[in-house]
Amino acid sequence: MQQIPIVIVGGGASGLFCAVQVAEKLGGKNILILEAGKRVGTKLLATGNGHCNLTNLRASQEHYHGDVKKAEVLLQKYSPETVMESFQKIGLLCREEGEGRVYPYSMQASSVLNLLRARLELLGVRECCEFEVVEIQKDGNGFLLSSKDHEKIRAQTCILATGGKSSAKFSSGYDLLRQLGHMVSSLKPGLCPIFVEEQQKIRTLKGIRARGMVTLLRKGKVIACAMGEIQFTAQGLSGICIFDLSGKALPGDLISLDLAPEYDVKTLKLLAEACDGSLQGVLPKALAAICTPENCKHLQFTVQKTAPFQNAQITVGGVPLDEIDESCESRKVRGLWILGELLNLNGDCGGFNLHWAWITAMAAAEKISREGTI
DSSP states (O other), rough: EEEEEEEEOOOOOOOOHHHHHHHHHHHTTTTTEEEESSTTTTHHHHHHTTTTOEEEOSSSSGGGEESSHHHHHHHSSSHHHHHHHHHHHTOOOEEOSSTTEEEETOOOOHHHHHHHHHHHHHOOOOEESSSOOOEEEEEEEEEEEEESSSOEEEEEEEEOOOGGGGGGGOOOHHHHHEEEEEEEOOOOOEEEEEEEEHHHHHTTTTTTTEEEEEEEEEETTTEEEEEEEEOOSSSSSEEHHHHHHTTTOOOOEEEEESOOOTTTTHHHHHHHHHTTTTTTTTHHHHHHTTTTTTTGEEEEEEEEEEGGGOOSEEEEEEEEEEBTTTTTTSSSSSTTOOGGGGGEEEEEEEHHHHHHHHHHHHHHHHHHHTTTTO
């Protein structure tokens, strides 16, 4: 049985970044990354449509949901500039591309993954892929990890960075945390399309894109609003503004679309009168066919459900932040760190979730390095 000082379960963004940060201080030969998939960083390659929206210069509490108050210290301590500086130290140049969104200068997610892997190799950190951890036990001063194939590894320190259900083709990191006595809040897909009840109406709009204000309503009360491009699909609504509302949407909620937020009904009536009663000069033809000046300001759909986890970018829910300290170490199990998406905090679209992955990795690495766990 292998005995490893530091084992990181999960070779995604937070796991790889944490490994680099710890290895820089303590050396990499005693760090092992266990990845259930065939290779590390698969989800990272898909972020930002393959461009990797690393962070956002506007990262602050207002762009996060869940245990936001308890995340305040981390969000204030590790700024987007701090993250960018850390990447620059390993050779990655970044640039801002509008609305605070930060990307690698190459605009290629592969640049980020390649640099992380190259740094890990240089520092001597080992990767073990196709090792799916299905059981974890506290074992004296360390941990006993068992794979699906009954292989066992003993670790002094364990860092769980498996990502959420949105990327899970394998056993869930949430299940491992439950085995160790942690609570996991209700989980649901986040940053995903929303399916609607009005299937006949929505099918006629498939493929249409329109900019507007989206309001999520529950029993007449406004739950959230977002502005942006709305994409009409065969089953519902998509687009960044829809993604940002999806984590809050429940079946039966109403989605109200204002497809001309800059103009009032009076102005829209004048425009329609100038165009034989139609809003074709304002909206795409298919939308204009079903919209009057009045309902153009509040075209409504009923939420049927959100898209499933496999169509979601993130998982909403996770381990409550009061179960970890400011370094993301478990308050229940000494020597266990919990990173990124496994925690009950999720961000808006635009680099906020990757920012959370990086800073939880940095917080964990700082304490582990300071204590000299190896």
